[in-house]
Amino acid sequence: MTEKKNETVSLREASMASFEETKVELIDEDTDDIGAKYIHLIKDGYTKKELKWAKLKVDLNLVPFLWLNVSIAAMDKVTSSTAALYGLKTDLHLKGDEYSWIGSSFYFGYLIFCFPAGWLLQRFPLITVGSVAFVIWGCILIGSGFCKSFVPMIVTRVLLGMFESPVVAMTLLVISGFYTREEQPLRTGLMYTGLSTIFTGPIGYAVGGYKEHWFQPWRSFYWITGGMSIAWGIIIYFLLPSSPVNCFWLSEKEKAIIIHQVKKNQTGIKSEHWKWSQFREALLDPKVWAMFWFQIFISIPNGGLTNFSPLIVKGLGWSSRYSALLGTVNGVMQTASSWMTTFMIYFIERKWPNSKARGLVMIGNLIPALVATILLYTLPFSNAKGRLISMYFAFFYLGPYIASLTLIQANTAGYTKKVTCNAIYFVAYSVSNIIGPQFFKESQAPQYPLGIGSIFGAYALSVISLVIYMLLCYWDNRRREAKDPGGLKAEDHQDTDFKDLTDLQNVHFRYKW
Template sequence: MSDDIRIQEKISGGPTATAASDGDAHHVDVAAQYANHFTNGGETYSRTEEWRLRWKLDLRLVPLLWFNVTLGAMDKVTTSTAALYNFRQDTGLDGDKYSWVGSAFYFGYLIWCLPSGSMLQRFPLAKLLCAVQLVWGCVLVATGFANNFASLIALRVLLGALEAPIVPGNFLVLGMWYTRAEQPLRTGLMYTGLSVCFTGPIGWGIGFLRDDHQWRAMFWITGAITIVWAVVVGIFLPDNPVTAKFVQPREKAVAIERLRADQTGIENKTFNKKQMFEAFTDPKTWLMCLFHLTISIPNGGLTNFAPPRLGYTSQRSTLLMMPTGVVQTAASYLCNGGVFLCVKYLPTYQTRAAWALLGILGGLASTVLLRTLAVDDYSGRLAALYMAYFYYGPYVVSLGLNMANTAGHTKKVTTNALVFVAYCVSNIVAPQFFVASQAPVYPLGIAAILGSYVLSAVFIVLYAAYCVYENRRRDRVDGAATGERIHRETDFRDLTDKENVHFRYVW
């Protein structure tokens, strides 16, 4: 028995998965057919070749992933723009019914998080995203014909269920093509707040329509855009590197070889119950869930209640909300760009948690201003409201961190699903802190956001501390391992991060 295999058994508590994988193809990653292209015979690829491939991937994948996220962000807040145009009055959303319409979306998302994770593993990824977005667009169009609370609740629950696979699917695509060092920058580019560049002009434009068509047109227009985009995704987004038609066979081998050292694998279509149970028993999973439970409170509150509380006309409010997207984008670029630069130029330092904490402090300071500024200080409160959207940076960093620290395909989709369950619970709860009778200041809602920032800072620090502890424990067992070493008994064997002694966590 080799030293590597003995070490593997020490950390996993039993025989390594290598033997099982040799006899059962279901345990092997889909990338295995290309995994030995450069390890047999000493053949290699140049830095120029890798650079050209990376640009090719960026030009194809990043715009597709960006608009997938942007479309979801645009479509789920259509109710907040519609609320500026008699949406509440026309559909009988008196009292706190509007809050429940906002929460209903996340009930659907919550219910379908785990089933959608299973679907992402079992079905071709790009084709599933295409089908989901096609139906999603039809549901949005149907929302424009709704006339009462019951029909809105049903449609919003369905819309939430349809969005459940989108972001986890995006991160699976990202993990298939990019190394852990490259992912933060692409995550930042993928996750922006630029949906306001669509909702703002559309919201302003519908103000010129007849009164009885204004809010309905918001849903009809965004629904039509989504249907068209579904076709684009079906044509241009690949299911995985092995079946992708826009890259040549040698480029596929290069793409897969680049990911070898990360030990995260590419894809496996066979559901592994052992990996699912490991996701449920991994402390990292629950620390990340707690972080998302708290960091998403600002999202749930601000996206549903920010436009009506500005004190301006309906059309002007839609335009004045556009800078919130700029702040979200700046936060995402700053935090994720900072992570990328530190990984590239300071590789011995781990800074992901530090950048998340920086973003949390920015959001915390702006929320304090929202709580303390006078109600009639429109300019000051507007500026503070803009900066409150800085929570977006830490949120995006944590999504990339979760993907980078999870190996094993079933464990990936399960962990992603659990994190988005926490996200949904947070967004269901958050609007309930914004009590209608407390408008326009919403002191309880602002207090909830302040508390959520403090708790999220605690949880991200605990997550980083656990990663430090686990890495040091692995270093004692696997002292000879380095990030560049090839480990044939674990490469592309669909092992989880917990099973694989050579895996190291980033934080």
């Protein structure tokens, strides 16, 4: 074993001759990643039919569950905006910009718990962490329906943010364990949509019709969505696998086939050993910080539009109930953006495998949002339909945001580095969602010119930060190609397969951009 370790380390050191010196912590080179033990099950190979069937089983069983995972998690982000249509501001005696702080406070909890959530996701089974989070925040949502003043509502929103912080990261880690880097954009686009509004819109419309009871309709909206979250947390505990290794609906050979495919990513499945060298590398990697700023800018519109779009619609002349129902279209536009962006990336990379089109597709799909924001700012207030349509297209940011999540998973190797980067990016997500609502001043309702202007600026800065990220990836790939021609085109890299190396440590790695 010692000779094998030394041989592996020497191979790695040779391949990284011109790269910066990096300390590699070797726990057990053969079994550090949980997927390594399955590779021997396919030493005799497998047929295309077996591969196709295994992938079909993953798509049919995993994608619908992860779509519901994301959609139900997204409901609590819009609970306060729907509740605001039905008297939340009056019942809680909100003054000035206190409603903006209710929108922002959720992300303080997200911010606080990002790094602890990353540690939990590495230390414990992914789905166990996610299931517990769903159940706890469902209970908190129900409690939110009993709040009678500003401070208790702020507390519940902070707690909600804390317990939601592991869920998106958990879902991304599950995706990266089942799919190759080329397959991830399409599946992520199918999972990450704006279709949570198909739940919240009709529920919001329905509760608005019941007024003969001791409580306001907005309270029952919290109770219903909270109950749904609790039920879903229990369901995923039993039915959603964390990785191919513990997937009960795959045979042992099918697990090995999926793991063999994912091996090409050079990102591994999961390692339960925390490595401080990978943590430090994540903090010092300039590409991480370029993407951090992209996440800051692209998520500012989310913070503003999620909390204020129902109030913008109501200000255009529609009733509270119809404003809730019209909000369903927000999700349709987000979904259209997500599917357009991810399908375009999938099609281009399938047709031209060596193309570098992800960043360009993301920028192209930000253009409708940029134009819509300009129209929303400049159209006269009397043009209600034009402003409504412009607001819908302003939600087109979701596609580029989702594509950035697939880029993060594709370009980050080393499990500790991956969970650390996820935490860093969700810190950015939290900060921008805290900032976003603060541009929407109560004194400027219902037009909110400062808020709309901030969204336009955020979209423009998103493009600039993405271009910087693309250039960094391009330069690093050129440097690697000079030392290791071909890179990941080779089928096997025994010196790096399932060794839990980071993207910087692995000279065979190539960045998507």
